[in-house]
Amino acid sequence: MDSIRIGGGRRLVGTIPISGAKNAALPLMIASLLTEETLILDNVPELADVNLLTRILGNHGLDLTVDGKRAGESDRPGRTYRLTAGEIVDTTAPYELVSRMRASFWVLGPLLARCGQAKVSMPGGCAIGTRPVDLHLMGLSALGARIDVDGGYVVASAPGGLVGTRIAFPKVSVGATHNVLMAATLARGETVIENAAREPEIGDVAECLNKMGARISGIGTSTLRIDGVDRLGGARHEVLPDRIETGTYAMAVAAAGGEVELEGARADLLESALQVIRATGAEITNTNSGIKVTRNGGALKPVDVETQPYPGFPTDLQAQLMALVATAEGTSHIRETIFENRFMHVQELVRLGAEIHLDGEVATVRGVAALKGAPVMATDLRASVSLVIAGLVAKGDTVINRVYHLDRGFERIEEKLGRCGADIERLAG
Ligand code: UD1
Numbered sequence: 001m002d003s004i005r006i007g008g009g010r011r012l013v014g015t016i017p018i019s020g021a022k023n024a025a026l027p028l029m030i031a032s033l034l035t036e037e038t039l040i041l042d043n044v045p046e047l048a049d050v051n052l053l054t055r056i057l058g059n060h061g062l063d064l065t066v067d068g069k070r071a072g073e074s075d076r077p078g079r080t081y082r083l084t085a086g087e088i089v090d091t092t093a094p095y096e097l098v099s100r101m102r103a104s105f106w107v108l109g110p111l112l113a114r115c116g117q118a119k120v121s122m123p124g125g126c127a128i129g130t131r132p133v134d135l136h137l138m139g140l141s142a143l144g145a146r147i148d149v150d151g152g153y154v155v156a157s158a159p160g161g162l163v164g165t166r167i168a169f170p171k172v173s174v175g176a177t178h179n180v181l182m183a184a185t186l187a188r189g190e191t192v193i194e195n196a197a198r199e200p201e202i203g204d205v206a207e208c209l210n211k212m213g214a215r216i217s218g219i220g221t222s223t224l225r226i227d228g229v230d231r232l233g234g235a236r237h238e239v240l241p242d243r244i245e246t247g248t249y250a251m252a253v254a255a256a257g258g259e260v261e262l263e264g265a266r267a268d269l270l271e272s273a274l275q276v277i278r279a280t281g282a283e284i285t286n287t288n289s290g291i292k293v294t295r296n297g298g299a300l301k302p303v304d305v306e307t308q309p310y311p312g313f314p315t316d317l318q319a320q321l322m323a324l325v326a327t328a329e330g331t332s333h334i335r336e337t338i339f340e341n342r343f344m345h346v347q348e349l350v351r352l353g354a355e356i357h358l359d360g361e362v363a364t365v366r367g368v369a370a371l372k373g374a375p376v377m378a379t380d381l382r383a384s385v386s387l388v389i390a391g392l393v394a395k396g397d398t399v400i401n402r403v404y405h406l407d408r409g410f411e412r413i414e415e416k417l418g419r420c421g422a423d424i425e426r427l428a429g
Helices: 022-034 048-060 102-115 134-142 174-184 200-211 243-256 271-279 315-325 344-351 381-393 404-409 413-418
Strands: 003-007 012-017 038-042 063-066 081-084 117-121 146-150 153-157 166-168 190-194 215-217 223-227 235-238 258-263 283-286 290-295 304-306 331-335 355-359 362-366 375-377 397-401 423-427
Touching (some): 003 381, 012 243, 012 413, 022 081, 022 200, 102 153, 102 174, 134 146, 134 166, 134 174, 174 190, 174 200, 174 223, 243 258, 243 271, 243 290, 243 315, 315 344, 315 362, 315 381, 344 355, 344 381, 381 404, 381 413, 381 423, 413 423
Parallel strands (some): 012 258, 038 235, 304 331, 375 397
Antiparallel strands (some): 038 081, 190 223, 215 223, 355 362
16 A cells, blocks of 8 residues: 655745546536536546546446547546446446445436436445435435435435425535436426535536536525426536645645645635635735745744535635644634544644644644654545645654545645655655
8 A cells, every 4th residue: 555755844835736626526427427418528637536436437338538538548547538428227336336435426316317216325435424315315305206225225216207396405415415406407397406505516517517408597506496407418518626625735835834836726716715824824815827825934823713514614624724733833723513523634643743632523723833753544535635734844754654545536646746845755555
Protein backbone atom coordinates (compact mmCIF):
# COMPACT_ATOMS: atom_id res chain seq x y z
CA MET A 1 0.00 0.00 0.00
CA ASP A 2 1.39 3.40 -0.98
CA SER A 3 2.25 6.04 1.58
CA ILE A 4 3.14 9.71 1.32
CA ARG A 5 6.13 11.33 2.98
CA ILE A 6 6.11 15.05 3.64
CA GLY A 7 9.01 17.07 4.95
CA GLY A 8 7.33 20.00 6.70
CA GLY A 9 8.25 23.64 6.99
CA ARG A 10 8.36 24.82 3.38
CA ARG A 11 6.31 27.73 2.07
CA LEU A 12 4.12 27.09 -0.95
CA VAL A 13 4.65 29.32 -3.96
CA GLY A 14 3.25 28.84 -7.45
CA THR A 15 0.10 27.75 -9.24
CA ILE A 16 -2.22 24.82 -8.59
CA PRO A 17 -4.77 23.87 -11.25
CA ILE A 18 -8.16 23.00 -9.74
CA SER A 19 -9.75 19.84 -11.12
CA GLY A 20 -13.37 19.13 -11.99
CA ALA A 21 -15.50 18.44 -8.91
CA LYS A 22 -15.63 14.80 -7.86
CA ASN A 23 -19.03 15.33 -6.26
CA ALA A 24 -20.45 16.67 -9.53
CA ALA A 25 -18.66 14.27 -11.89
CA LEU A 26 -20.07 11.20 -10.13
CA PRO A 27 -23.79 12.14 -10.36
CA LEU A 28 -23.27 13.57 -13.87
CA MET A 29 -21.89 10.23 -14.99
CA ILE A 30 -24.84 8.48 -13.35
CA ALA A 31 -27.25 10.80 -15.19
CA SER A 32 -26.07 9.20 -18.44
CA LEU A 33 -28.18 6.16 -17.49
CA LEU A 34 -31.30 8.25 -18.17
CA THR A 35 -30.86 8.27 -21.95
CA GLU A 36 -29.82 5.92 -24.75
CA GLU A 37 -28.02 8.84 -26.40
CA THR A 38 -24.45 9.96 -25.65
CA LEU A 39 -23.65 12.31 -22.77
CA ILE A 40 -20.31 14.05 -23.22
CA LEU A 41 -18.67 15.32 -20.02
CA ASP A 42 -15.64 17.59 -20.12
CA ASN A 43 -13.29 18.30 -17.21
CA VAL A 44 -13.80 14.92 -15.53
CA PRO A 45 -11.13 14.50 -12.82
CA GLU A 46 -8.79 11.51 -12.81
CA LEU A 47 -9.76 9.83 -9.56
CA ALA A 48 -10.14 6.33 -8.19
CA ASP A 49 -13.84 7.02 -7.45
CA VAL A 50 -14.44 8.00 -11.08
CA ASN A 51 -12.75 4.81 -12.30
CA LEU A 52 -14.78 2.70 -9.92
CA LEU A 53 -18.01 4.33 -11.07
CA THR A 54 -17.17 3.59 -14.70
CA ARG A 55 -16.95 -0.09 -13.71
CA ILE A 56 -20.29 0.08 -11.92
CA LEU A 57 -21.98 1.82 -14.85
CA GLY A 58 -20.33 -0.61 -17.28
CA ASN A 59 -22.11 -3.38 -15.44
CA HIS A 60 -25.44 -1.78 -16.39
CA GLY A 61 -24.41 -1.68 -20.06
CA LEU A 62 -22.85 1.77 -20.31
CA ASP A 63 -20.29 2.21 -23.07
CA LEU A 64 -17.52 4.66 -22.23
CA THR A 65 -14.88 6.28 -24.37
CA VAL A 66 -12.31 8.62 -22.95
CA ASP A 67 -10.90 11.25 -25.32
CA GLY A 68 -12.15 9.22 -28.26
CA LYS A 69 -10.52 6.03 -27.04
CA ARG A 70 -12.10 3.12 -25.26
CA ALA A 71 -11.29 3.07 -21.54
CA GLY A 72 -8.19 1.02 -20.95
CA GLU A 73 -6.58 1.84 -24.31
CA SER A 74 -4.87 4.85 -22.83
CA ASP A 75 -2.85 4.51 -19.63
CA ARG A 76 -3.54 8.13 -18.75
CA PRO A 77 -7.28 8.66 -18.82
CA GLY A 78 -8.26 11.87 -20.56
CA ARG A 79 -10.74 14.32 -19.29
CA THR A 80 -13.54 14.14 -21.80
CA TYR A 81 -15.86 11.22 -21.17
CA ARG A 82 -18.41 10.02 -23.72
CA LEU A 83 -21.00 7.93 -21.94
CA THR A 84 -23.62 5.96 -23.86
CA ALA A 85 -26.17 3.74 -22.14
CA GLY A 86 -27.73 2.52 -25.42
CA GLU A 87 -29.33 -0.39 -23.66
CA ILE A 88 -29.54 -1.14 -19.94
CA VAL A 89 -28.45 -4.79 -19.81
CA ASP A 90 -28.64 -5.24 -16.03
CA THR A 91 -30.65 -3.28 -13.46
CA THR A 92 -28.78 -4.76 -10.49
CA ALA A 93 -25.94 -2.88 -8.79
CA PRO A 94 -24.08 -5.52 -6.78
CA TYR A 95 -22.75 -5.32 -3.25
CA GLU A 96 -19.11 -5.87 -4.32
CA LEU A 97 -19.16 -2.56 -6.22
CA VAL A 98 -21.68 -0.35 -4.38
CA SER A 99 -20.15 -1.13 -0.98
CA ARG A 100 -16.93 0.54 -2.15
CA MET A 101 -18.49 3.88 -3.00
CA ARG A 102 -21.58 5.35 -1.45
CA ALA A 103 -22.49 7.61 -4.38
CA SER A 104 -23.02 4.59 -6.64
CA PHE A 105 -26.28 4.06 -4.73
CA TRP A 106 -27.59 7.00 -6.76
CA VAL A 107 -28.02 4.73 -9.81
CA LEU A 108 -31.26 3.65 -8.12
CA GLY A 109 -33.36 6.64 -9.24
CA PRO A 110 -32.22 6.73 -12.88
CA LEU A 111 -32.52 2.95 -13.37
CA LEU A 112 -35.97 2.94 -11.83
CA ALA A 113 -37.10 5.87 -13.94
CA ARG A 114 -35.80 4.41 -17.19
CA CYS A 115 -36.42 0.68 -16.71
CA GLY A 116 -39.24 0.55 -14.15
CA GLN A 117 -37.11 -1.56 -11.83
CA ALA A 118 -33.77 -1.63 -10.02
CA LYS A 119 -32.00 -3.68 -7.39
CA VAL A 120 -29.20 -1.80 -5.69
CA SER A 121 -27.06 -2.87 -2.76
CA MET A 122 -27.15 -0.72 0.36
CA PRO A 123 -24.11 1.60 0.14
CA GLY A 124 -20.67 1.72 1.75
CA GLY A 125 -18.15 4.53 1.26
CA CYS A 126 -16.29 6.57 3.88
CA ALA A 127 -16.79 5.21 7.37
CA ILE A 128 -18.26 8.38 8.81
CA GLY A 129 -21.28 7.69 10.94
CA THR A 130 -24.21 5.50 10.04
CA ARG A 131 -25.25 7.33 6.83
CA PRO A 132 -28.71 5.87 6.20
CA VAL A 133 -30.67 6.00 2.91
CA ASP A 134 -34.17 6.48 4.33
CA LEU A 135 -34.60 9.87 2.60
CA HIS A 136 -33.72 8.39 -0.80
CA LEU A 137 -36.31 5.67 -0.31
CA MET A 138 -38.90 8.11 1.02
CA GLY A 139 -38.54 10.27 -2.09
CA LEU A 140 -38.69 7.42 -4.57
CA SER A 141 -41.70 5.87 -2.80
CA ALA A 142 -43.46 9.21 -3.00
CA LEU A 143 -42.91 9.07 -6.78
CA GLY A 144 -44.89 5.82 -6.76
CA ALA A 145 -42.13 3.22 -6.55
CA ARG A 146 -42.67 0.05 -4.59
CA ILE A 147 -39.64 -0.49 -2.42
CA ASP A 148 -38.51 -3.52 -0.44
CA VAL A 149 -35.28 -4.04 1.42
CA ASP A 150 -34.15 -7.63 1.12
CA GLY A 151 -30.81 -9.26 1.92
CA GLY A 152 -28.92 -5.96 2.01
CA TYR A 153 -30.47 -4.85 -1.29
CA VAL A 154 -33.04 -2.20 -2.11
CA VAL A 155 -35.45 -3.73 -4.61
CA ALA A 156 -37.55 -1.07 -6.32
CA SER A 157 -40.17 -1.28 -9.02
CA ALA A 158 -42.56 1.05 -10.80
CA PRO A 159 -43.99 -0.96 -13.68
CA GLY A 160 -46.44 1.77 -14.69
CA GLY A 161 -43.74 4.49 -14.44
CA LEU A 162 -43.09 7.10 -11.78
CA VAL A 163 -45.62 9.84 -11.08
CA GLY A 164 -44.72 13.40 -10.08
CA THR A 165 -45.64 14.60 -6.60
CA ARG A 166 -44.61 16.99 -3.81
CA ILE A 167 -41.74 15.76 -1.64
CA ALA A 168 -40.70 17.70 1.46
CA PHE A 169 -37.45 16.32 2.84
CA PRO A 170 -37.34 16.48 6.66
CA LYS A 171 -33.54 16.89 6.45
CA VAL A 172 -31.20 18.24 3.78
CA SER A 173 -29.49 15.40 1.90
CA VAL A 174 -27.26 15.85 -1.12
CA GLY A 175 -27.58 12.23 -2.23
CA ALA A 176 -31.35 11.98 -1.76
CA THR A 177 -31.79 15.21 -3.72
CA HIS A 178 -29.66 13.86 -6.60
CA ASN A 179 -31.46 10.52 -6.63
CA VAL A 180 -34.98 11.94 -6.59
CA LEU A 181 -34.14 14.78 -8.97
CA MET A 182 -32.81 12.38 -11.59
CA ALA A 183 -35.77 10.02 -11.20
CA ALA A 184 -38.31 12.85 -11.40
CA THR A 185 -37.06 14.03 -14.79
CA LEU A 186 -38.81 11.03 -16.39
CA ALA A 187 -41.87 10.91 -14.07
CA ARG A 188 -45.34 11.77 -15.37
CA GLY A 189 -46.37 15.28 -14.34
CA GLU A 190 -44.78 17.75 -11.95
CA THR A 191 -42.56 16.96 -8.99
CA VAL A 192 -41.73 19.56 -6.37
CA ILE A 193 -38.78 18.85 -4.06
CA GLU A 194 -38.85 21.01 -0.94
CA ASN A 195 -35.87 21.38 1.38
CA ALA A 196 -33.65 20.21 -1.48
CA ALA A 197 -29.90 20.41 -0.97
CA ARG A 198 -28.48 23.57 -2.58
CA GLU A 199 -24.91 22.35 -3.06
CA PRO A 200 -23.49 23.74 -6.34
CA GLU A 201 -22.98 20.18 -7.59
CA ILE A 202 -26.77 19.68 -7.53
CA GLY A 203 -27.17 22.80 -9.67
CA ASP A 204 -24.50 21.49 -12.05
CA VAL A 205 -26.36 18.21 -12.48
CA ALA A 206 -29.70 20.01 -12.90
CA GLU A 207 -28.22 22.22 -15.62
CA CYS A 208 -26.84 19.20 -17.43
CA LEU A 209 -30.20 17.42 -17.15
CA ASN A 210 -31.89 20.48 -18.69
CA LYS A 211 -29.43 20.33 -21.59
CA MET A 212 -30.53 16.69 -21.98
CA GLY A 213 -34.13 17.86 -22.30
CA ALA A 214 -35.34 17.85 -18.68
CA ARG A 215 -37.48 20.69 -17.37
CA ILE A 216 -36.09 21.70 -14.00
CA SER A 217 -36.59 25.12 -12.43
CA GLY A 218 -35.61 26.61 -9.09
CA ILE A 219 -31.99 25.56 -9.63
CA GLY A 220 -29.83 26.88 -6.78
CA THR A 221 -32.78 27.20 -4.40
CA SER A 222 -34.19 24.76 -1.87
CA THR A 223 -37.35 24.19 -3.95
CA LEU A 224 -36.79 22.32 -7.20
CA ARG A 225 -39.66 21.96 -9.68
CA ILE A 226 -39.39 19.23 -12.26
CA ASP A 227 -41.81 18.91 -15.15
CA GLY A 228 -41.49 15.28 -16.22
CA VAL A 229 -40.69 14.50 -19.87
CA ASP A 230 -41.05 11.25 -21.88
CA ARG A 231 -37.39 10.92 -22.74
CA LEU A 232 -34.03 12.61 -22.37
CA GLY A 233 -31.36 12.91 -25.06
CA GLY A 234 -27.63 13.44 -25.37
CA ALA A 235 -25.81 16.65 -24.36
CA ARG A 236 -22.36 18.09 -23.68
CA HIS A 237 -21.49 19.52 -20.28
CA GLU A 238 -18.39 20.68 -18.44
CA VAL A 239 -17.98 19.58 -14.81
CA LEU A 240 -17.71 22.60 -12.50
CA PRO A 241 -14.46 23.19 -10.54
CA ASP A 242 -14.00 21.35 -7.25
CA ARG A 243 -14.78 23.73 -4.38
CA ILE A 244 -13.53 21.21 -1.79
CA GLU A 245 -10.19 20.83 -3.55
CA THR A 246 -10.07 24.65 -3.80
CA GLY A 247 -10.73 25.10 -0.09
CA THR A 248 -8.23 22.39 0.80
CA TYR A 249 -5.36 24.00 -1.09
CA ALA A 250 -6.35 27.44 0.18
CA MET A 251 -6.05 26.08 3.72
CA ALA A 252 -2.75 24.40 2.88
CA VAL A 253 -1.33 27.77 1.80
CA ALA A 254 -2.83 29.51 4.84
CA ALA A 255 -1.19 26.89 7.07
CA ALA A 256 2.22 26.65 5.41
CA GLY A 257 2.49 30.29 4.29
CA GLY A 258 3.37 31.50 0.80
CA GLU A 259 1.46 32.62 -2.25
CA VAL A 260 -0.41 30.30 -4.60
CA GLU A 261 -2.85 30.92 -7.42
CA LEU A 262 -5.64 28.34 -7.60
CA GLU A 263 -6.22 28.24 -11.31
CA GLY A 264 -9.77 27.64 -12.46
CA ALA A 265 -11.17 28.02 -8.93
CA ARG A 266 -14.48 29.84 -8.50
CA ALA A 267 -14.71 31.88 -5.31
CA ASP A 268 -18.51 32.08 -5.56
CA LEU A 269 -18.74 28.32 -4.88
CA LEU A 270 -17.16 28.52 -1.43
CA GLU A 271 -17.75 31.99 0.03
CA SER A 272 -18.35 30.75 3.59
CA ALA A 273 -15.14 28.72 3.62
CA LEU A 274 -13.09 31.58 2.14
CA GLN A 275 -14.45 33.88 4.83
CA VAL A 276 -13.20 31.47 7.51
CA ILE A 277 -9.80 31.12 5.84
CA ARG A 278 -9.51 34.92 5.71
CA ALA A 279 -10.38 35.04 9.40
CA THR A 280 -7.38 32.83 10.15
CA GLY A 281 -5.13 35.48 8.64
CA ALA A 282 -4.75 34.57 4.95
CA GLU A 283 -5.42 37.04 2.17
CA ILE A 284 -7.64 35.85 -0.67
CA THR A 285 -8.10 37.77 -3.90
CA ASN A 286 -9.83 37.06 -7.20
CA THR A 287 -7.60 36.88 -10.26
CA ASN A 288 -8.37 36.57 -13.97
CA SER A 289 -7.94 32.81 -13.88
CA GLY A 290 -9.03 31.87 -10.37
CA ILE A 291 -8.17 32.98 -6.85
CA LYS A 292 -4.91 33.80 -5.12
CA VAL A 293 -4.17 32.84 -1.53
CA THR A 294 -1.38 34.59 0.35
CA ARG A 295 -0.03 34.41 3.85
CA ASN A 296 3.26 36.04 4.63
CA GLY A 297 4.23 35.74 8.26
CA GLY A 298 2.02 36.74 11.15
CA ALA A 299 0.38 34.32 13.55
CA LEU A 300 -2.67 32.30 12.50
CA LYS A 301 -5.83 33.34 14.31
CA PRO A 302 -8.32 30.90 15.86
CA VAL A 303 -11.92 30.58 14.57
CA ASP A 304 -15.30 29.27 15.73
CA VAL A 305 -17.01 27.34 12.97
CA GLU A 306 -20.02 25.06 12.55
CA THR A 307 -20.53 22.82 9.51
CA GLN A 308 -23.81 23.35 7.69
CA PRO A 309 -25.45 22.37 4.41
CA TYR A 310 -24.57 24.73 1.52
CA PRO A 311 -24.15 27.70 1.59
CA GLY A 312 -22.76 27.11 5.09
CA PHE A 313 -19.28 25.90 5.92
CA PRO A 314 -18.90 22.43 4.28
CA THR A 315 -18.37 19.31 6.35
CA ASP A 316 -15.94 18.20 3.64
CA LEU A 317 -13.54 20.97 4.77
CA GLN A 318 -13.90 20.42 8.52
CA ALA A 319 -10.88 18.12 8.93
CA GLN A 320 -8.66 20.43 6.89
CA LEU A 321 -9.71 23.44 8.97
CA MET A 322 -8.76 21.58 12.12
CA ALA A 323 -5.26 21.01 10.74
CA LEU A 324 -5.05 24.70 9.84
CA VAL A 325 -5.99 26.04 13.28
CA ALA A 326 -3.88 23.44 15.09
CA THR A 327 -1.06 25.99 15.07
CA ALA A 328 -3.19 29.13 15.54
CA GLU A 329 -2.47 31.52 18.38
CA GLY A 330 -5.50 30.77 20.56
CA THR A 331 -8.39 28.32 20.86
CA SER A 332 -10.80 27.35 18.06
CA HIS A 333 -14.14 25.55 18.30
CA ILE A 334 -15.33 23.38 15.42
CA ARG A 335 -18.81 21.89 15.55
CA GLU A 336 -19.68 19.06 13.15
CA THR A 337 -23.44 19.05 12.59
CA ILE A 338 -23.75 16.97 9.39
CA PHE A 339 -22.09 13.65 10.20
CA GLU A 340 -21.72 12.02 13.59
CA ASN A 341 -18.34 10.44 14.08
CA ARG A 342 -16.53 12.55 11.48
CA PHE A 343 -13.61 13.14 13.80
CA MET A 344 -11.32 10.24 12.92
CA HIS A 345 -8.58 12.67 11.96
CA VAL A 346 -8.42 14.01 15.53
CA GLN A 347 -6.35 11.21 17.01
CA GLU A 348 -3.94 11.35 14.08
CA LEU A 349 -3.55 15.15 14.38
CA VAL A 350 -2.89 14.63 18.09
CA ARG A 351 -0.08 12.22 17.14
CA LEU A 352 1.47 15.18 15.31
CA GLY A 353 1.29 17.27 18.48
CA ALA A 354 -2.07 19.02 18.05
CA GLU A 355 -4.08 19.71 21.21
CA ILE A 356 -7.67 18.79 20.48
CA HIS A 357 -10.41 17.98 22.94
CA LEU A 358 -13.60 16.28 21.70
CA ASP A 359 -16.94 16.71 23.40
CA GLY A 360 -19.83 15.26 21.40
CA GLU A 361 -20.02 17.14 18.15
CA VAL A 362 -17.63 19.91 19.20
CA ALA A 363 -13.86 19.83 18.84
CA THR A 364 -11.90 22.38 20.86
CA VAL A 365 -8.53 23.02 19.28
CA ARG A 366 -5.94 24.79 21.44
CA GLY A 367 -3.32 26.12 19.06
CA VAL A 368 0.25 24.92 19.68
CA ALA A 369 3.48 26.63 18.65
CA ALA A 370 4.49 23.81 16.31
CA LEU A 371 3.50 20.33 15.12
CA LYS A 372 6.07 17.57 14.90
CA GLY A 373 6.24 14.97 12.10
CA ALA A 374 5.23 11.35 12.84
CA PRO A 375 3.81 8.31 11.07
CA VAL A 376 0.02 8.62 10.79
CA MET A 377 -2.84 6.72 9.22
CA ALA A 378 -5.37 8.04 6.70
CA THR A 379 -8.87 6.93 7.73
CA ASP A 380 -11.13 8.57 5.18
CA LEU A 381 -10.93 10.92 2.26
CA ARG A 382 -11.09 14.32 3.97
CA ALA A 383 -9.28 13.12 7.09
CA SER A 384 -6.30 12.05 5.01
CA VAL A 385 -5.94 15.40 3.31
CA SER A 386 -6.05 17.13 6.70
CA LEU A 387 -2.96 15.07 7.57
CA VAL A 388 -1.28 16.34 4.42
CA ILE A 389 -1.90 19.92 5.56
CA ALA A 390 -0.57 19.11 9.04
CA GLY A 391 2.46 17.42 7.48
CA LEU A 392 3.24 20.56 5.47
CA VAL A 393 3.63 22.60 8.67
CA ALA A 394 5.04 19.93 11.01
CA LYS A 395 8.74 19.93 11.85
CA GLY A 396 10.50 16.94 10.26
CA ASP A 397 8.99 14.07 8.32
CA THR A 398 5.36 12.94 8.38
CA VAL A 399 4.52 9.64 6.69
CA ILE A 400 0.85 9.12 5.87
CA ASN A 401 -0.14 5.51 5.43
CA ARG A 402 -3.16 4.12 3.56
CA VAL A 403 -3.23 6.94 1.04
CA TYR A 404 -5.68 5.14 -1.24
CA HIS A 405 -8.29 7.31 0.49
CA LEU A 406 -6.56 10.38 -0.95
CA ASP A 407 -6.56 8.94 -4.46
CA ARG A 408 -10.34 8.58 -4.27
CA GLY A 409 -10.82 12.32 -4.22
CA PHE A 410 -7.63 14.32 -4.87
CA GLU A 411 -6.09 14.31 -8.32
CA ARG A 412 -2.25 14.15 -8.35
CA ILE A 413 -1.96 15.81 -4.94
CA GLU A 414 1.78 15.22 -4.51
CA GLU A 415 2.47 16.63 -7.98
CA LYS A 416 0.30 19.71 -7.41
CA LEU A 417 1.90 20.50 -4.03
CA GLY A 418 5.39 19.46 -5.15
CA ARG A 419 5.31 22.01 -7.97
CA CYS A 420 4.70 24.73 -5.39
CA GLY A 421 7.80 23.79 -3.43
CA ALA A 422 6.44 21.24 -0.96
CA ASP A 423 8.80 18.43 -0.01
CA ILE A 424 6.36 15.61 -0.73
CA GLU A 425 6.78 12.19 -2.30
CA ARG A 426 4.79 9.02 -2.78
CA LEU A 427 6.43 5.88 -1.47
CA ALA A 428 5.28 2.76 -3.27
CA GLY A 429 4.37 0.09 -0.76
C1 UD1 B 1 -22.57 14.11 -0.10
C2 UD1 B 1 -21.14 14.24 -0.55
C3 UD1 B 1 -20.20 14.24 0.63
C4 UD1 B 1 -20.61 15.33 1.63
C5 UD1 B 1 -22.08 15.23 1.98
C6 UD1 B 1 -22.57 16.40 2.82
C7 UD1 B 1 -21.00 13.28 -2.76
C8 UD1 B 1 -20.51 12.16 -3.62
N1 UD1 B 1 -20.82 13.15 -1.43
O1 UD1 B 1 -22.70 12.86 0.59
O2 UD1 B 1 -18.86 14.48 0.16
O3 UD1 B 1 -19.85 15.18 2.81
O4 UD1 B 1 -22.88 15.20 0.78
O5 UD1 B 1 -22.31 17.61 2.18
O6 UD1 B 1 -21.50 14.26 -3.25
N2 UD1 B 1 -29.02 11.22 5.73
C9 UD1 B 1 -30.10 10.58 6.27
N3 UD1 B 1 -30.89 9.82 5.45
C10 UD1 B 1 -30.63 9.69 4.11
C11 UD1 B 1 -29.53 10.38 3.56
C12 UD1 B 1 -28.74 11.14 4.41
O7 UD1 B 1 -30.36 10.68 7.47
O8 UD1 B 1 -31.37 8.99 3.41
C13 UD1 B 1 -28.16 12.06 6.61
C14 UD1 B 1 -26.71 11.61 6.64
O9 UD1 B 1 -26.51 10.55 7.54
C15 UD1 B 1 -26.01 12.88 7.04
C16 UD1 B 1 -26.84 13.97 6.35
O10 UD1 B 1 -28.11 13.36 6.07
O11 UD1 B 1 -26.09 13.06 8.41
C17 UD1 B 1 -26.26 14.50 5.06
O12 UD1 B 1 -25.96 13.43 4.19
P1 UD1 B 1 -26.00 13.59 2.60
O13 UD1 B 1 -26.14 15.02 2.26
O14 UD1 B 1 -27.01 12.64 2.06
O15 UD1 B 1 -24.54 13.08 2.19
P2 UD1 B 1 -24.13 12.27 0.90
O16 UD1 B 1 -25.04 12.58 -0.23
O17 UD1 B 1 -23.92 10.85 1.25
